[in-house]
Amino acid sequence: MAGNSESPSSEAFRLFSSSSDEKPNLGFGFFDSSETPRPSLPPCVEVLPSEVSSSVKYIVEPVSLDGLTLLKGRVSTREVFALSNSDLVPGKYEGGLKLWEGSLDLVKALHSEVENGHLAFTGKRVLELGCGHGLPGIFACLEGAATVHFQDFNAEVLRCLTIPNANANLPKNVQPSALNVTNYDTGTEVRFFAGDWSEIDKLLHTHDIEDDPTNPVSGYDIILMAETVYSISVLQNLYELIKKCTSSPHGLVYMAAKKHYFGVGGGTRRFLSVVEKDGLMDFSMVAEVADGSSNVREVFMTLMMELEEVPIGRLTNLKRLL
Ligand SMILES: C[S@@+](CC[C@H](N)C(=O)[O-])C[C@H]1O[C@@H](n2cnc3c(N)ncnc32)[C@H](O)[C@@H]1O
Numbered sequence: 001m002a003g004n005s006e007s008p009s010s011e012a013f014r015l016f017s018s019s020s021d022e023k024p025n026l027g028f029g030f031f032d033s034s035e036t037p038r039p040s041l042p043p044c045v046e047v048l049p050s051e052v053s054s055s056v057k058y059i060v061e062p063v064s065l066d067g068l069t070l071l072k073g074r075v076s077t078r079e080v081f082a083l084s085n086s087d088l089v090p091g092k093y094e095g096g097l098k099l100w101e102g103s104l105d106l107v108k109a110l111h112s113e114v115e116n117g118h119l120a121f122t123g124k125r126v127l128e129l130g131c132g133h134g135l136p137g138i139f140a141c142l143e144g145a146a147t148v149h150f151q152d153f154n155a156e157v158l159r160c161l162t163i164p165n166a167n168a169n170l171p172k173n174v175q176p177s178a179l180n181v182t183n184y185d186t187g188t189e190v191r192f193f194a195g196d197w198s199e200i201d202k203l204l205h206t207h208d209i210e211d212d213p214t215n216p217v218s219g220y221d222i223i224l225m226a227e228t229v230y231s232i233s234v235l236q237n238l239y240e241l242i243k244k245c246t247s248s249p250h251g252l253v254y255m256a257a258k259k260h261y262f263g264v265g266g267g268t269r270r271f272l273s274v275v276e277k278d279g280l281m282d283f284s285m286v287a288e289v290a291d292g293s294s295n296v297r298e299v300f301m302t303l304m305m306e307l308e309e310v311p312i313g314r315l316t317n318l319k320r321l322l
Contacts, residue, residue: 039091039092040091041091041195041196041198041199042153042154042155042194042195042196043195044193044194044195044196044199044200044202044203045155045193045194045195045203046191046192046193046194046203047155047158047159047163047192047193047194048192049163049166049167049190049192051159051163052159052163052164052167053156053159053160053164056075056076056079056080056160057075057076057079058073058074058075058160058161058164059073059074059075060072060073060074060164060168061073061074063099063104063135065104065107065108065111066108066111066112067111068107068108068111068139070107070135070138070139070169071165071168071169072099072133072135072165072168073133073161073164073165073168075097075160075161077093077097077098080097080156080157080160081093081097081154081156090231093153093154094130094152094153094154095132095227096130096131096132096133096152096153096154096157096161096162097132097157097160097161098132099132099133099135100132100226100227101227101289101294101297102226102227102256102257102258102297103132103133103135103136103226103227103256104135105226105256105287105289105297105299106135106136106224106225106226106254106255106256106299107135107136107139108287109254109256109286109287109299110136110139110140110224110254111139112287113254113286114143119222119252120143121140121143121144121145121222122143122144122145123144123145123146124140124145124146124147124221124222125145125146125147125205125219125220125221125222125247126140126145126147126148126149126220126221126222126223126224127148127149127151127204127205127220127222127223127224127245128140128148128149128150128151128223128224128225129151129197129223129224129225129228129238129241129242130151130152130153130225130226130227130228131150131151131152131157131158131162132152132157132161132162132226132227133161133162133165134150134161134162134165134166135165136224136226136254137149137150137166137224138165138166138169138170140188140222140224141166141169141170141184141186141188141190142169142170142186144186144187144188145186145188145222146187146188146189147188147189147190147191147220148188148189148190148191149190149191149192149193149204149205149220150162150166150190150191150192150193151192151193151194151195151200151204152192152193152194153194153195153196154194155194157194158192158193158194162192163192166184166190170184170185170186170188170190171184171185171186172184172185196237197234197237197238197241198234198237198241200241201241201244201245204220204244204245205218205219205220205245206218206219206244206245207219207244207245207246207247207248207251218247219244219245219246219247219248219251220245220246220247220251221247221250221251221252222251222252222253222254223242223245223246223251223252223253223254224253224254225238225253225254225255225256226255226256226257227256227257227258228255228257229255229257229261229266229267229268229270229271230257230258230261230264230266230267231264231265231266232264232265232266232270235266235270235271235274236274238271239271239274239275239278242302243278243280246304248304249304250304251303251304252301252302252303253281253301253302253303254286254299254300254301254302255268255271255299255300255301255302256287256297256298256299256300257271257297257298258294258295258296258297258298259295259296259297259298260295260296261295262295268298268300272300272302275302279305280304280305281302281303281304281305282302282303282304282305283300283301283302283303284300284301284303285298285299285300286299286300286301287299
């Protein structure tokens with residue numbers, strides 16, 4: 001990412017990258033959370049495209065991803081949240097203004113899945129959880145998804161960054177939308193939702209897989225998420241949300257994250273142990289990135305057990321991985 005001083009491999013990831021960084025002290029706060037009560041949760045709200053921020057400075061720059069170029073903005077954490085650039089404050093600001101390595105890994109993996117014929121977004125309902133910049137969801141729009149819903153903890157992230165990024169990457173249909181939904185020329189219905197994973201299901205398209213496992217029209221066909229599994233305390237909430245939102249029996253989840261977040265305890269394996277314990281979903285590793293510059297990163301696909309069309313050779317048992 002030439003010229004990007006916000007390189008995801010540098011400042012933000014120092015917090016997680018090595019075991020010598022086991023006790024981050026830059027306001028990341030996971031270790032402080034038992035001493036400092038978490039602030040009350042922000043309300044769950046839909047953020048309309050018309051609510052895009054015009055007061056915060058947004059600088060657009062290209063990101064090259066193995067033959068694919070997307071645009072991303074850069075905004076100041078200080079300007080949006082009155083926090084210094086490296087801060088992540090649990091319950092207040094969860095890191096959505098940074099571009100994290102996992103989201104780039106995820107876009108590359110999705111691109112390669114599409115090119116290999118393992119995945120198609122055309123006509124699909126897609127949800128990106130913990131979107132921040134939203135590049136994986138934007139990729140889904142460009143690949144012809146019917147619906148892409150972006151979710152972030154902070155409405156400010158959606159207003160100042162995710163919506164401007166969508167506008168920068170997706171050619172906009174100038175016809176006004178009666179539904180307050182942005183119509184891009186890709187034909188995708190794009191919406192933005194802010195709120196905590198423990199409550200946001202009330203605004204999203206959910207599907208109660210226990211009550212109605214055969215309803216084909218609710219839930220999302222594909223859920224995307226990058227760098228969302230760092231904190232152990234939220235893994236169960238995140239998994240419960242995924243279960244409510246995954247269309248059954250065809251729903252897929254693509255997750256990119258670090259194998260372990262040293263010092264904070266989460267990681268892909270910790271999340272997959274929650275998935276495995278529940279016994280409803282299976283998973284397969286799609287990519288592993290061990291470039292020596294930081295902790296090992298991984299991309300996994302998770303899917304309902306009863307999905308039989310996926311070649312069995314793609315499924316990996318967690319016990320073999322751990
Ligand atoms: C480390 S950032 C990753 C952002 C982006 N996916 C990327 O990879 O660049 C974590 C994301 O998860 C969201 N998030 C973290 N905890 C959350 C929670 N409890 N409820 C809802 N969203 C949360 C944050 O708002 C943020 O967008």
